[in-house]
Amino acid sequence: MSNGTQTALAGVTQEQGVPEEIVNDFSIQVATVNGSGSQSANSVLMRSIFLMGVPVSGKNIFPSNIAGLPTWYTIRANQHGYVARRREVDLCIAMNPETARDDVRNVRPGGVAIYEEALNLGTLREDITLYPVPFAKLATQSSPEPKLRKLLANMIYVGVVAELLGIGRDEVVAAIKTQFKSKAKAVELNVMAVDLGIDYVRARLMKRDPFRVVRMGLTAGKIIIDGNSAAALGAMFAGCTVVTWYPITPSSSLCETMIEYFSRYRIDPETGKATFAIVQAEDELAALGMVIGAGWAGARAMTATSGPGISLMGEFAGLAYFTEIPAVVWDIERIGPSTGLPTRTSQGDVLSAFYLSHGDTKHIVLFPSSVEECFEFAGTAFDLAERFQTIVFVLSDLDLGMNNWMAHPFQYPNKPLDRGKVLTRDDLERLGQFERYRDVDGDGIPYRTLPGTQHPLAAYFTRGSGHNEKAGYSERPEDYKNLMDRLLRKMDTARSYVPQPIVDINPNAKIGLIAFGTTDWAVVETRDQLKEEGIESSYLRIRALPFTPGLLEFVERHDRVYVIEQNRDGQMGDLIKLKVGRQCDRIQKVLHYTGHPIDARTITEAVTTAEDQMKEGK
Amino acid sequence: MTTVNPNLPSKTNRLGLPMTEYKGLDSTLCAGCGHDGITSQIVKAFYEYGVEPHRVAKFSGIGCSSKTPAYFIGNSHGFNAVHGRMPAVATGAMLANRTLVGVGVSGDGDTASIGIGQFIHLLRRNIPLIYIIENNGVYGLTKGQFSATADVGSKLKNGIVNELPPIDCCVLAIELGCSYVARSFAGDPKQLVPLIKGAIAHKGTALLDVISPCVTFNNHEGSTKSFKYAKEHEEMLHEIGFVPYFEQIQADYPEGAVKEVELHDGSHIRLRKLDRDYDPSSKPQALQLIRKANELGELITGLLFYDREKKDFIDDLNMMDEPLATLPTSQVRPSREALAEINKEFS
Ligand SMILES: Cc1ncc(C[n+]2csc(CCOP(=O)(O)OP(=O)(O)O)c2C)c(N)n1
Ligand code: SF4
Ligand SMILES: [Mg+2]
Numbered sequence: 001m002s003n004g005t006q007t008a009l010a011g012v013t014q015e016q017g018v019p020e021e022i023v024n025d026f027s028i029q030v031a032t033v034n035g036s037g038s039q040s041a042n043s044v045l046m047r048s049i050f051l052m053g054v055p056v057s058g059k060n061i062f063p064s065n066i067a068g069l070p071t072w073y074t075i076r077a078n079q080h081g082y083v084a085r086r087r088e089v090d091l092c093i094a095m096n097p098e099t100a101r102d103d104v105r106n107v108r109p110g111g112v113a114i115y116e117e118a119l120n121l122g123t124l125r126e127d128i129t130l131y132p133v134p135f136a137k138l139a140t141q142s143s144p145e146p147k148l149r150k151l152l153a154n155m156i157y158v159g160v161v162a163e164l165l166g167i168g169r170d171e172v173v174a175a176i177k178t179q180f181k182s183k184a185k186a187v188e189l190n191v192m193a194v195d196l197g198i199d200y201v202r203a204r205l206m207k208r209d210p211f212r213v214v215r216m217g218l219t220a221g222k223i224i225i226d227g228n229s230a231a232a233l234g235a236m237f238a239g240c241t242v243v244t245w246y247p248i249t250p251s252s253s254l255c256e257t258m259i260e261y262f263s264r265y266r267i268d269p270e271t272g273k274a275t276f277a278i279v280q281a282e283d284e285l286a287a288l289g290m291v292i293g294a295g296w297a298g299a300r301a302m303t304a305t306s307g308p309g310i311s312l313m314g315e316f317a318g319l320a321y322f323t324e325i326p327a328v329v330w331d332i333e334r335i336g337p338s339t340g341l342p343t344r345t346s347q348g349d350v351l352s353a354f355y356l357s358h359g360d361t362k363h364i365v366l367f368p369s370s371v372e373e374c375f376e377f378a379g380t381a382f383d384l385a386e387r388f389q390t391i392v393f394v395l396s397d398l399d400l401g402m403n404n405w406m407a408h409p410f411q412y413p414n415k416p417l418d419r420g421k422v423l424t425r426d427d428l429e430r431l432g433q434f435e436r437y438r439d440v441d442g443d444g445i446p447y448r449t450l451p452g453t454q455h456p457l458a459a460y461f462t463r464g465s466g467h468n469e470k471a472g473y474s475e476r477p478e479d480y481k482n483l484m485d486r487l488l489r490k491m492d493t494a495r496s497y498v499p500q501p502i503v504d505i506n507p508n509a510k511i512g513l514i515a516f517g518t519t520d521w522a523v524v525e526t527r528d529q530l531k532e533e534g535i536e537s538s539y540l541r542i543r544a545l546p547f548t549p550g551l552l553e554f555v556e557r558h559d560r561v562y563v564i565e566q567n568r569d570g571q572m573g574d575l576i577k578l579k580v581g582r583q584c585d586r587i588q589k590v591l592h593y594t595g596h597p598i599d600a601r602t603i604t605e606a607v608t609t610a611e612d613q614m615k616e617g618k
Numbered sequence: 619m620t621t622v623n624p625n626l627p628s629k630t631n632r633l634g635l636p637m638t639e640y641k642g643l644d645s646t647l648c649a650g651c652g653h654d655g656i657t658s659q660i661v662k663a664f665y666e667y668g669v670e671p672h673r674v675a676k677f678s679g680i681g682c683s684s685k686t687p688a689y690f691i692g693n694s695h696g697f698n699a700v701h702g703r704m705p706a707v708a709t710g711a712m713l714a715n716r717t718l719v720g721v722g723v724s725g726d727g728d729t730a731s732i733g734i735g736q737f738i739h740l741l742r743r744n745i746p747l748i749y750i751i752e753n754n755g756v757y758g759l760t761k762g763q764f765s766a767t768a769d770v771g772s773k774l775k776n777g778i779v780n781e782l783p784p785i786d787c788c789v790l791a792i793e794l795g796c797s798y799v800a801r802s803f804a805g806d807p808k809q810l811v812p813l814i815k816g817a818i819a820h821k822g823t824a825l826l827d828v829i830s831p832c833v834t835f836n837n838h839e840g841s842t843k844s845f846k847y848a849k850e851h852e853e854m855l856h857e858i859g860f861v862p863y864f865e866q867i868q869a870d871y872p873e874g875a876v877k878e879v880e881l882h883d884g885s886h887i888r889l890r891k892l893d894r895d896y897d898p899s900s901k902p903q904a905l906q907l908i909r910k911a912n913e914l915g916e917l918i919t920g921l922l923f924y925d926r927e928k929k930d931f932i933d934d935l936n937m938m939d940e941p942l943a944t945l946p947t948s949q950v951r952p953s954r955e956a957l958a959e960i961n962k963e964f965s
């Protein structure tokens with residue numbers, strides 16, 4: 001418990017006795033104003049809990065704005081390792097005067113609110129513990145510079161929370177050192193601010209809430225990283241050489257991280273020259289056009305964007321598909337076009353990515369759910385793009401891409417790069433023939449040559465869908481149909497090459513759950529919640545399109561299959577319905593589309609309600 | 619120049635290749651189309667210069683003009699991209715393999731209408747690429763609508779008159795730092811061939827805006843892009859000669875009559891003075907010249923602007939000399955130690 005002096009505070013309800021402790025299981029919401037520099041304080045708080053050995057996740061809910069609008073950061077600590085968003089707020093730190101009342105009202109009964117004393121929120125709630133703290137006043141002690149003071153005020157709340165929850169000062173200091181990359185002056189200032197918070201709690205507050213952090217050993221050896229950085233690193237270790245991009249939240253940080261790490265690790269030591277080209281393009285059309293040009297010439301090329309960029313890439317996506325050129329596009333999904341909710345998460349691009357372009361196109365799409373998979377799939381995407389000579393989309397989302405996640409350290413890729421069916425000069429010499437679009441191996445995948453190959457057989461002319469097997473211009477019906485059928489065959493071959501779903505069959509389960517991407521984290525928790533309510537479930541996590549062979553079997557095994565996703569229309573659900581044909585009645589959709597990451601309770605409620613209705617119906 | 623090999627066709631270039639090696643498929647364009655004239659001059663220039671066909675990469679967008687890469691240098695890779703987007707595709711390919719000799723062919727619609735954005739950014743970057751606009755003032759392939767280079771007052775076959783100001787691609791190029799800018803006419807092979815050769819020798823974007831009449835939709839009375847109009851209004855800036863780096867320069871001209879422009883590979887362009895003194899290294903002079911000619915309705919042709927010092931995009935990016943596309947894994951996958959170090963950073 002608190003080891004500080006116990007002082008009664010005006011306007012705060014006195015609790016009778018000590019509530020039962022809640023250890024390593026709570027959510028914190030920090031409400032600030034964006035642009036106020038709270039991001040580092042939030043990261044430090046999250047990392048401190050991580051260093052206490054308690055599984056933790058952090059999610060930033062931010063506006064499309066540079067400074068001055070409300071921002072929330074939620075941290076969830078959970079001893080069972082659940083890291084999905086929690087719907088309920090246990091502890092609120094209300095630093096934004098504008099939203100403070102709502103923020104405090106939002107705390108679940110029995111929770112805690114820490115707020116700026118001057119806001120006088122003492123009478124707002126009777127059913128939670130209130131801790132007023134004079135942050136502004138304390139901050140004046142931290143620095144003579146007003147600008148610095150504002151930043152340090154954030155670090156003061158880290159000290160307050162740490163002391164109230166029992167997070168060790170050593171852990172906080174270590175987290176500060178990581179955050180400020182050991183810049184001595186910054187570390188010193190921030191530690192001083194944290195101490196102001198700690199000292200204030202010790203001197204003036206009495207611990208009256210049940211929440212505590214107790215050291216565990218569950219995070220040892222792990223790392224904390226966001227999905228975009230993981231993807232950038234994955235691509236770097238996968239031999240990516242050409243990167244093009246046009247800035248758009250939430251994908252920009254992916255390419256910015258690439259610039260940072262490629263400049264460090266991809267400069268040839270002998271010549272001092274870059275083994276890569278990163279280009280900020282004029283728009284997303286150009287970004288994908290460059291990727292296609294580079295892929296045609298043999299480079300591992302990629303771009304990263306979000307929904308609006310995907311829309312612009314439509315024509316080029318079809319060109320890559322029909323000309324059979326490797327290209328990798330990361331789509332860090334967000335909501336909607338234009339203004340609206342561009343900084344909120346979504347899984348709304350499933351259909352648009354899968355079918356992007358005109359005239360019978362469909363593409364390989366990968367769905368990483370974790371930062372480890374972002375790292376891994378960055379390489380997988382290149383291997384698939386080059387093996388299948390096609391465009392590959394990787395659908396991440398804002399939640400995965402921009403938030404911090406705990407993860408195992410990345411594994412060094414031990415597989416050689418799969419550069420696909422590329423014929424060299426020697427191959428051509430040996431074979432004595434080459435037809436660019438002929439299905440030599442029966443798998444739908446033709447062979448290609450790269451420009452610059454010095455052999456009289458090497459050259460061919462690349463053009464849209466009007467070509468025959470020799471890449472000659474053709475409008476003959478047989479040639480076109482032949483091409484279309486082969487492309488379909490190629491897609492069929494891809495089914496067994498793409499990342500297979502992760503399937504957990506529970507033999508007692510009557511229901512199956514299907515999800516993909518970040519929804520996974522909530523589903524894992526949902527399954528435990530359902531179990532507590534007596535509902536057993538099986539789970540299939542989709543990791544790629546086109547669908548892999550086991551999907552139909554999974555659906556047939558279960559009376560009802562809930563497809564859970566973060567979009568309004570149940571896009572994956574629709575694709576599954578098309579796929580399973582007569583079994584489509586078994587498919588039910590659980591949909592979440594608020595812009596906030598999905599949480600387990602929402603899914604559990606939807607499934608139990610549906611199951612109850614089923615029972616009543618019988 | 620070359621030793622005689624009895625097995626070779628009677629006439630070959632310095633690589634021992636006959637002109638036919640620089641040809642492509644038969645053209646399917648309308649008989650007499652200006653674009654076919656340009657194709658012939660490309661064939662001639664590459665043949666005479668002696669570029670190895672496999673080192674060439676051809677790019678185009680969509681349009682009659684954009685079909686033409688299929689009609690030259692058949693033994694090189696070609697890429698017919700989508701409408702207006704050739705610059706991006708060419709940029710990507712040249713980044714992937716900097717050793718290629720890139721030739722892009724586009725139309726005035728492809729470049730100045732739908733593709734103006736990509737065109738502008740290609741120029742800004744100074745991508746190493748020969749960029750030929752086959753400029754006929756109309757959309758040939760979609761049957762004769764005005765393009766953005768149509769002159770004010772020029773008339774379509776159906777009588778519609780263009781009221782909008784034209785985009786001058788050479789002015790744009792000069793403004794945006796393009797390092798080699800020329801204007802020519804499909805009906806003037808003597809000028810076009812050395813200009814293309816100069817473009818081959820140049821490092822950076824070489825823009826050639828070539829008036830290339832569409833005989834089917836824009837060759838009538840009232841058109842300012844017809845053969846007749848171009849012939850009547852062509853004003854040659856200078857007479858152009860090209861001396862490749864592998865040939866001796868001979869100074870057989872009187873003092874002051876010829877300007878020698880040295881190109882990156884050591885070749886020279888020779889500008890023989892006609893009516894005026896013209897220095898293609900001055901941006902303001904070039905811009906003023908073109909604007910004035912446009913006002914007078916003159917078609918000014920020749921090497922309008924040249925800047926040897928301008929860095930190209932490959933230099934800007936400090937790229938390896940070898941093609942990025944085929945670097946071995948050891949050069950593109952950092953070490954185990956590097957990953958361990960990075961993991962530590964995030965722990
Ligand atoms: C996105 C798109 N829009 C429209 C077209 C139709 N289209 C084909 S060629 C062309 C104009 C070509 O004009 P230009 O580039 O001047 O070439 P020309 O045929 O005159 O040589 C148009 C509009 C297309 N292919 N793609
Ligand atoms: S329509 Fe015009 S531009 Fe097209 S091929 Fe015929 S003459 Fe040439
Ligand atoms: Mg045209």
